[in-house]
Amino acid sequence: MAEFFVKWGHKRARLKVDEAPSSSPPMRAYLERKVLEYLEVKPGDIVVVTTPGFLTYAHYTRAVADIIPPEYEGRGIVLLSHDRFVDLGVKKGTTVIVWKHGRWF
């Protein structure tokens, strides 16, 4: 299940990462509706996906938010298109933090 929290005044969600089907267009991060709602993200906005921790530079990527297909709803995951998944550079099932790309974070 998705966990929500606020860090440095910024709403964030803790999710497991998975790769979207190969038919998915590039630059996409598919999120559940309630996650989009909590993060105040509309489809088309840019979200940041990163692993938790201090030295996160190796596992950090930006993607365009979209609504997750209904069959994935309720699993607490973020689906990344292949290019974003490779850019993030982690294994499937890894815990990641997602937030709306803003001026500061």
Next chain:
Amino acid sequence: MSQIQYQFPPPVTTLDWIVVAIYCVIVFIVGSIQHRYIKKSWDWMLGSKKMVFWLLAIAYFTILFSAHDILTYTEEGYLIGLASIQMWWDDIGWILIFLALLPILYYGGYTTSAEYLEYRFGPAARLVGAICIFWFVFAIMGFNFYAAGITLEVFAGIDRFWGMLIFAIITTVYAALGGIFAAVLTDLLQALVIWIVGTMILIPGLATVGWWDGLFASTPLPSRSFFTAPLHPDFPALGMFFAGGLAITGAWYFFNQANLQTNLAARTLNQARIVTLLFACVLMPFGSIYMGIPGMIVRALVEKGLIPPLPNTAHTFFHYVAIFAATPGLMGAVLAYFLAALMSTGDLYVVACSSTFVNDIYRRFIVKGKPEIHYRRMLLIMALILGILGSIAWYQFYVRVPYLAQALFGSTPAVSPAMCLMLLAGMLTYRAAPTATWIAGAAGVIYTLLCFLVPDIFLAPFTFGLWPKGGSWWFPGFACFVVTVVLLFILTPFFKPKPKEVLKGLVWTPRLEELEEMYFKAVAEGKRGIFVHEW
């Protein structure tokens, strides 16, 4: 008080060399393993804008805190006192301008400032810009390794040229493998060494002279002033202002490629701004204490009659070390401190050299349209070649000039005014015409080159009567400034500027939201920034 007895050069034991070797191996391994994170050339150059701001700020600080600065400013501290750290404190004007103009560079998606010049003024301007960046980076990187050469000469008796080459090779190899990831992460380690060991060796010196009161009471009156005489034969305040306050500081923020990469690698524009502010308002003033003060302490000891005057002022730092840190183990830590300063600066300059060459010259003018893997490999190969070549390019000039500071401030900021003026003209005004601007910039660079080749004719008129004294070498940057600015004013009315509509995002605007929107739209389309399309 009795004279202080010390051995010069300070003795280096096997334990010290072991400490140095362990330190070098750790840095090399940490740097090299970052190679696994490099997937594309943009990762190597800018960390794909993924870097954490505090790491970048520390890396920014360690670029400044270099081996050559330790030697140069300690020598200056000995010779002219407090004025030696003046150049570390005179950035404020440039910082404000840089922070205001940073959105143009950040949102544009550029890797180098020369890349911006192409979008603003065309390919010729990019070429001139790349030459300026090379000049600056080669000079400052070479001087850094030259300082390492002097160190090996003093401690191990190895000729300074070969010492310089040894450190150039070590630094180049790990920087080439890991790119900016390697440079930034090893800089964190190196900053820790700098702060810990720097404080450990500074405190005994200050305690010996009676802390700040004793230090200022013991140094000669001119050494307590923040400025030297305007036309001092070796350290003219006028030249220090032009070379240090204006030229090198302008270069430092706008086209010191190593610094720019640490700014542009930040995740957001505001984080990039924090990087600069943390560096300029906290880390740099703090770091300046480690620079000139040891030299002033040595001078105070000389004035008190505790040690004889130094025969070679270029060795001031080593005398300081010989007096206050010549114990087995600590000496090794001091050498590691010096190496930390050396490698933390050198690695980012190696990355900068290669990024500039591959991004602005090779990919743009020589081999176009190759697969990404080709350019990634070229970045690595060129880092190895340019890191070593660049380190020796200025060697003959450094050997010829009487004082280290003159060598540093003569060579590094020389063409900075040409580049800064091109950038400022492009970012601040719609009127700057492409042809006029690149011609003025190129003329400034050529004139500066002539200043070094035939100084009697080309440099002398700009030295306020100081030629042929050593102090004249503070003025090549001033010559470049005059030539470029005069030509800019003369040529601009004769050439047509670009229409305003195509300059959106290239010239400063108070409506930042518009730029921001354009940037996010570009990122959503998978672009690097507003203008640069390929990742």
